[in-house]
Amino acid sequence: MTKLDSKIPEGVLKDKWTNYKAHQDLVNPANKRKIEIIVVGTGLAGASAAASLGELGFKVKNFCYQDSPRRAHSIAAQGGINAAKNYPNDGDSVYRLFYDTVKGGDYRAREANVYRLAEVSNAIIDQGVAQGIPFARDYGGLLDNRSFGGALVSRTFYARGQTGQQLLLGAYGALNRQIAKGSVEMYPRTEMMDIVVIDGRARGIVTRNLVTGEIESHFGHAVVLATGGYGNVFFLSTNAMGSNGSAAWKAYKKGAYFANPCFVQIHPTCIPVHGEFQSKLTLMSESLRNDGRIWVPAKLEDAEAIRARKKRPEDIPEEDRDYYLERRYPAFGNLVPRDVASRAAKERCDAGYGVETGQAVYLDFKHAIERLGKDVIEARYGNLFQMYEKITDQNPYETPMMIYPAIHYTMGGTWVDYELQTTVPGLFSIGEANFSDHGANRLGASALMQGLADGYFVLPYTIQNYLADQHQVKPFSTDMPEFKETEKKVKEQIANLMEIGAKGKRSVDSIHKELGHIMWDHVGMERNANSLKEGIEMIKKLRKEFWQEVRIPGKTDTINVELEKAIRLADFLELGELMARDALHRDESCGGHFRAEHQTEEGEALRHDDKFMYVAAWEYKGKDAEPELHKEDLKYEGIEVKTRNYK
Amino acid sequence: MSTKTINLTLKVWRQNGPQNKGQFETYQVSNVSTDSSFLEMMDVLNEQLINEGKEPVAFDHDCREGICGMCSMYINGRAHGPDRLIPTCQLHMRKFKDGETITVEPWRANGFPVIKDLMVDRSAFDKILQAGGFISVNTGGVPDANAIPIPKEAADEAMDAAACIGCGACVATCKNSSAMLFVSAKVSQLALLPQGKVEAKRRALNMIAKMDELGFGNCSNTGACEIECPKGISLAHIARLNREFLTASFTA
Numbered sequence: 036m037t038k039l040d041s042k043i044p045e046g047v048l049k050d051k052w053t054n055y056k057a058h059q060d061l062v063n064p065a066n067k068r069k070i071e072i073i074v075v076g077t078g079l080a081g082a083s084a085a086a087s088l089g090e091l092g093f094k095v096k097n098f099c100y101q102d103s104p105r106r107a108h109s110i111a112a113q114g115g116i117n118a119a120k121n122y123p124n125d126g127d128s129v130y131r132l133f134y135d136t137v138k139g140g141d142y143r144a145r146e147a148n149v150y151r152l153a154e155v156s157n158a159i160i161d162q163g164v165a166q167g168i169p170f171a172r173d174y175g176g177l178l179d180n181r182s183f184g185g186a187l188v189s190r191t192f193y194a195r196g197q198t199g200q201q202l203l204l205g206a207y208g209a210l211n212r213q214i215a216k217g218s219v220e221m222y223p224r225t226e227m228m229d230i231v232v233i234d235g236r237a238r239g240i241v242t243r244n245l246v247t248g249e250i251e252s253h254f255g256h257a258v259v260l261a262t263g264g265y266g267n268v269f270f271l272s273t274n275a276m277g278s279n280g281s282a283a284w285k286a287y288k289k290g291a292y293f294a295n296p297c298f299v300q301i302h303p304t305c306i307p308v309h310g311e312f313q314s315k316l317t318l319m320s321e322s323l324r325n326d327g328r329i330w331v332p333a334k335l336e337d338a339e340a341i342r343a344r345k346k347r348p349e350d351i352p353e354e355d356r357d358y359y360l361e362r363r364y365p366a367f368g369n370l371v372p373r374d375v376a377s378r379a380a381k382e383r384c385d386a387g388y389g390v391e392t393g394q395a396v397y398l399d400f401k402h403a404i405e406r407l408g409k410d411v412i413e414a415r416y417g418n419l420f421q422m423y424e425k426i427t428d429q430n431p432y433e434t435p436m437m438i439y440p441a442i443h444y445t446m447g448g449t450w451v452d453y454e455l456q457t458t459v460p461g462l463f464s465i466g467e468a469n470f471s472d473h474g475a476n477r478l479g480a481s482a483l484m485q486g487l488a489d490g491y492f493v494l495p496y497t498i499q500n501y502l503a504d505q506h507q508v509k510p511f512s513t514d515m516p517e518f519k520e521t522e523k524k525v526k527e528q529i530a531n532l533m534e535i536g537a538k539g540k541r542s543v544d545s546i547h548k549e550l551g552h553i554m555w556d557h558v559g560m561e562r563n564a565n566s567l568k569e570g571i572e573m574i575k576k577l578r579k580e581f582w583q584e585v586r587i588p589g590k591t592d593t594i595n596v597e598l599e600k601a602i603r604l605a606d607f608l609e610l611g612e613l614m615a616r617d618a619l620h621r622d623e624s625c626g627g628h629f630r631a632e633h634q635t636e637e638g639e640a641l642r643h644d645d646k647f648m649y650v651a652a653w654e655y656k657g658k659d660a661e662p663e664l665h666k667e668d669l670k671y672e673g674i675e676v677k678t679r680n681y682k
Numbered sequence: 683m684s685t686k687t688i689n690l691t692l693k694v695w696r697q698n699g700p701q702n703k704g705q706f707e708t709y710q711v712s713n714v715s716t717d718s719s720f721l722e723m724m725d726v727l728n729e730q731l732i733n734e735g736k737e738p739v740a741f742d743h744d745c746r747e748g749i750c751g752m753c754s755m756y757i758n759g760r761a762h763g764p765d766r767l768i769p770t771c772q773l774h775m776r777k778f779k780d781g782e783t784i785t786v787e788p789w790r791a792n793g794f795p796v797i798k799d800l801m802v803d804r805s806a807f808d809k810i811l812q813a814g815g816f817i818s819v820n821t822g823g824v825p826d827a828n829a830i831p832i833p834k835e836a837a838d839e840a841m842d843a844a845a846c847i848g849c850g851a852c853v854a855t856c857k858n859s860s861a862m863l864f865v866s867a868k869v870s871q872l873a874l875l876p877q878g879k880v881e882a883k884r885r886a887l888n889m890i891a892k893m894d895e896l897g898f899g900n901c902s903n904t905g906a907c908e909i910e911c912p913k914g915i916s917l918a919h920i921a922r923l924n925r926e927f928l929t930a931s932f933t934a
């Protein structure tokens with residue numbers, strides 16, 4: 036078995052990043068102009084990286100599938116971004132942010148990366164303010180904070196309920212500035228179809244122009260993937276419709292190991308499913324748990340009466356309500372981490388206490404409104420309440436919201452070392468696309484932090500260590516056989532799909548929905564060996580059906596949305612299987628990965644540190660071959676490994 | 683949620699590419715749940731078309747939570763349809779009646795050529811922002827976030843302007859296809875903050891010059907854009923832009 040080299044720098048935890056920067060190689064300013072870098076993705080990670088690399092003087096090409104970089108999925112993040120500023124003087128510090136993140140991730144994250152993340156977190160807020168991001172402020176004119184799950188301090192910065200939008204528009208502004216200067220060339224409505232590897236190094240990509248259908252090659256001395264998470268393998272999720280796992284999957288097939296694919300986050304507060312035609316699930320930000328209280332009826336007959344529309348939530352007296360999070364976790368209450376809150380909701384609903392369809396619980400603002408007034412609640416969450424009302428036709432100021440857990444985020448992703456480099460030299464992965472910082476569960480408001488940390492403050496350093504000697508390498512012609520060969524494969528795949536698609540009977544969405552059901556039922560919030568094995572067989576069968584029955588109308592030389600979806604679904608149908616395999620092999624529970632066989636008497640996740648304190652990195656071995664498992668052992672020096680306790 | 687289903691007649695604009703002429707096609711969709719969003723109703727139509735062996739209707743969409751600004755449908759003569767303060771993806775079918783005929787068109791404006799069916803090219807918006815819709819700071823080396831206090835009112839007003847999602851409803855609604863509401867939102871956001879003040883004048887001049895160059899029309903202050911804006915961006919920002927622009931022109 037190859038040993039994975041995580042390249043963690045020497046020294047004590049708190050000095051590692053400083054030491055790394057002090058000794059790494061850099062590219063001299065004159066040589067930067069000779070070096071070309073491809074960045075795929077324009078979310079927080081991609082836009083911040085492309086802009087920062089452009090500022091440094093590199094020649095950058097940046098790609099996204101939307102019509103504008105500003106529309107990347109990061110735009111939808113609502114609640115906030117963490118930083119260890121300790122402005123409220125409530126005891127926060129870099130160490131505490133690090134500690135909370137490792138603990139929240141259930142001791143399955145790489146310690147050195149997490150510490151660095153906490154260390155650079157403050158600079159992100161400074162950067163955002165300098166860019167003109169209108170973060171929330173108090174009357175003294177200073178920045179305001181709120182609390183998120185898994186923390187006992189208020190360290191979350193926010194811009195109303197649109198924090199992701201504002202942070203992304205800040206990064207997009209920086210990107211626009213570089214586009215205007217000519218240091219970044221932007222390719223919107225362009226999908227990366229494959230990565231080109233020459234002599235063992237990533238040297239470019241092949242893309243499809245989504246408007247003209249043209250297949251093109253682009254050279255880069257290095258390639259950076261910032262392509263987001265793969266939550267849409269479940270069909271229904273809080274992700275944008277186009278979010279996909281294809282770039283990471285293409286990287287996997289070109290030799291980049293895929294780490295912890297089974298670590299998926301299920302967010303506890305989403306608007307429940309309403310019907311079969313539903314296309315996506317809408318998140319109600321975790322920030323709502325600052326003031327909202329989660330409950331279900333304490334009596335089965337009340338739950339039944341509510342489901343039968345004979346009673347309304349307002350009819351249930353206080354003493355007959357079960358605020359189950361406050362009951363089970365008195366210390367953290369409604370602010371327990373997401374995995375804990377999600378499972379607790381499922382537990383109540385499975386036991387028959389769910390409301391509405393039976394797959395919903397209440398998130399109630401009655402007490403907060405009584406305590407603080409409607410105005411305060413409106414100022415804090417107005418846009419979320421409005422969104423809720425538009426979708427459900429119910430007024431959350433008057434009646435409790437209904438919520439249920441939904442797929443939200445993927446902690447797993449492309450394996451990277453400390454430098455954010457994958458196992459393919461020259462191929463880097465940043466943001467949600469990599470696996471690095473969140474272990475088996477991500478804390479709220481930490482994805483934005485990680486995406487921007489990677490893009491602004493980590494990759495622009497670490498990539499130079501790789502590029503230091505690359506100015507001597509002349510840009511390769513895209514007529515080289517490796518490019519042509521990759522283009523040919525891409526074209527063949529498309530032709531193949533179109534040929535099946537002309538005769539096929541099942542729409543892409545109908546197959547994707549079926550995959551989603553398999554994933555939710557077998558690789559979802561609670562997993563066990565039998566159902567995982569069953570799931571794997573079902574995915575295989577569905578994959579076969581896809582390659583015989585999928586229907587794709589239209590042509591390849593114009594906009595063809597069905598073709599785009601089919602290409603992404605083909606990858607999801609393989610990735611889903613790897614997720615199930617990974618979940619099957621990880622015979623323990625940790626964070627968001629809950630194996631029914633491994634739980635405490637109180638139903639909490641039971642880790643097996645003796646056997647599974649490692650990152651599972653899977654290597655692709657060919658079309659029908661079993662992938663090979665590589666293990667990166669996790670060592671903790673700066674933190675004592677304990678059982679998570681939020682009671 | 684009181685779920686009902688309704689039947690609808692849809693008149694949808696179909697256009698094969700920028701060079702083609704385009705025409706309305708009429709479709710029937712039945713059993714649409716009133717809890718569905720407008721785009722989910724379009725999904726149902728597309729599923730039906732695919733099953734009939736026809737090409738589905740191309741339309742832009744992504745987040746389906748009202749924030750990415752990608753969806754852009756002109757429904758019954760109004761940008762984003764009959765409901766207020768939301769883009770198309772948050773419009774729900776309970777706003778329509780059983781048996782109703784709904785007309786769906788793309789944005790129509792010189793600055794936004796049709797790509798296919800209901801998809802248009804809004805890259806002009808990116809170009810306007812590239813002309814100056816940012817603060818010129820590099821990554822790193824900036825002051826502490828709390829070094830400069832900003833009055834809460836200014837920060838809140840900047841946030842009101844920054845809420846723009848760049849969907850282009852303002853342009854599609856304006857009889858002159860003016861992009862003033864869009865431009866003013868960015869100019870105003872940054873001019874309200876001390877960090878953005880430094881470049882305020884240059885920013886206004888450059889963005890307006892670019893807007894004119896790209897073929898957007900003049901603002902004649904009818905206020906239609908404000909009414910259709912899914913984020914409620916106020917006309918007051920246009921007034922602020924005009925002030926910035928005038929003082930900038932005088933001092934330039």
Ligand SMILES: Cc1cc2nc3c(=O)[nH]c(=O)nc-3n(C[C@H](O)[C@H](O)[C@H](O)COP(=O)(O)OP(=O)(O)OC[C@H]3O[C@@H](n4cnc5c(N)ncnc54)[C@H](O)[C@@H]3O)c2cc1C
Pocket residue numbers: 075076077078079080081098099100101104107108109110111112113114115116198199225226227228261262263264273274275278279281282318443444465466467468479480481482483484486
């Ligand atoms: C509803 C919602 C709310 C959230 N709220 C919060 C929050 O409050 N706080 C927090 O910390 N986190 C939050 N998150 C999580 C966070 O938003 C994401 O994890 C993060 O934004 C991901 O950023 P990214 O840059 O890695 O990827 P993304 O923003 O997903 O960007 C991916 C980019 O890659 C491009 N791309 C993908 N595939 C290809 C391809 N093949 N070819 C070309 N381009 C491609 C896309 O066009 C896009 O530009 C939330 C997530 C959701 C869904």
